[in-house]
Amino acid sequence: MKEGIVLQAVSGLYTVHARDQVYDCTLRGNLKKELNYTTSASFARRVTSARRPFARDVLSVGDRVRFVVTKPGAGVIEEVLPRRSRFVRAGFRGREQTIVSNLDLLVIVFACAEPNPDLWKLDRFLAAAEQEGLEPLIVANKRDLVSEEQQRETFREYEALGYRVLPTSVRESLGLDALRDALKERVAAFVGPSGVGKSSLLNAMHPGLNLATADIGYTTYKGRHTTTAARLIPLPSGGWVADTPGLRQLELFECSREELEGCFPEFRAHIGRCKFDDCRHDTEPGCAIKRAVEEQRISERRYRSFLALAAEVSRR
Numbered sequence: 001m002k003e004g005i006v007l008q009a010v011s012g013l014y015t016v017h018a019r020d021q022v023y024d025c026t027l028r029g030n031l032k033k034e035l036n037y038t039t040s041a042s043f044a045r046r047v048t049s050a051r052r053p054f055a056r057d058v059l060s061v062g063d064r065v066r067f068v069v070t071k072p073g074a075g076v077i078e079e080v081l082p083r084r085s086r087f088v089r090a091g092f093r094g095r096e097q098t099i100v101s102n103l104d105l106l107v108i109v110f111a112c113a114e115p116n117p118d119l120w121k122l123d124r125f126l127a128a129a130e131q132e133g134l135e136p137l138i139v140a141n142k143r144d145l146v147s148e149e150q151q152r153e154t155f156r157e158y159e160a161l162g163y164r165v166l167p168t169s170v171r172e173s174l175g176l177d178a179l180r181d182a183l184k185e186r187v188a189a190f191v192g193p194s195g196v197g198k199s200s201l202l203n204a205m206h207p208g209l210n211l212a213t214a215d216i217g218y219t220t221y222k223g224r225h226t227t228t229a230a231r232l233i234p235l236p237s238g239g240w241v242a243d244t245p246g247l248r249q250l251e252l253f254e255c256s257r258e259e260l261e262g263c264f265p266e267f268r269a270h271i272g273r274c275k276f277d278d279c280r281h282d283t284e285p286g287c288a289i290k291r292a293v294e295e296q297r298i299s300e301r302r303y304r305s306f307l308a309l310a311a312e313v314s315r316r
Helices: 119-132 148-160 176-183 198-205 257-262 288-294 300-315
Strands: 002-010 013-018 021-027 034-037 047-051 064-071 074-080 086-090 096-101 105-111 135-141 164-167 187-191 231-234 240-243
Touching (some): 002 021, 257 300
Parallel strands (some): 105 135
Antiparallel strands (some): 002 013, 064 074
């Protein structure tokens, strides 16, 4: 069998790259199902039931697979190798949809203006990266629309937390070389709201790619979707990058309230120092995190962002 990486998944057909060749592959039927087996030691192991898993994706862009070639340029995927990381969003009826797997770097793109940056949403993307152990890179795109001082002020609290913030502008070719260097020899995904310029950045970095782009809507001042499905793109400098659909909403899956605390790096020095072991950092007395907020060692806005996310996590 050959081993490759899934570049694109559309309607049950998977584009797989293996050794500088591309194959159109289907998925072996039994891989689409969740198998249950007998557990008795007295009888031979056999399948007792098979169903298609509702809550998760069997295969996504970025997955490493093994497949057999059935004819030139085509094959059947026989095995999906274990994932080391993933980026997910809510799908149909709460189903978990994996957008990209096996990432090294999550490039979180927000515009400095048009549309204006929603820092509460940026907190969600950062928490999702922390949850999966992914290195985040914040790209402050459309830097040409605001002053350098305004851009720095908008993203100042993230730089203070140790996150790297890279200002970019396609119009002024600002930050593109630094972004290319950050992506070199990595598997990265561009994520963020619609209309922030993810596809435009990729087009500027990779001439000839010609990804579809669109202006924001000047009635709602929200971005319009131009990328409708994730696609993994090889970079001339080495590595891979995924252009992903713009996300209006992002939920954290399989994340407890305690795990969420660790997704806010400024909380970590204070966790375990509260009066009560089961402190929820909300109304409890003697909370070390609330004390740090009062002493301005933790941003009050970031603290309120944590409470909003914690409320969602607790409801699930």
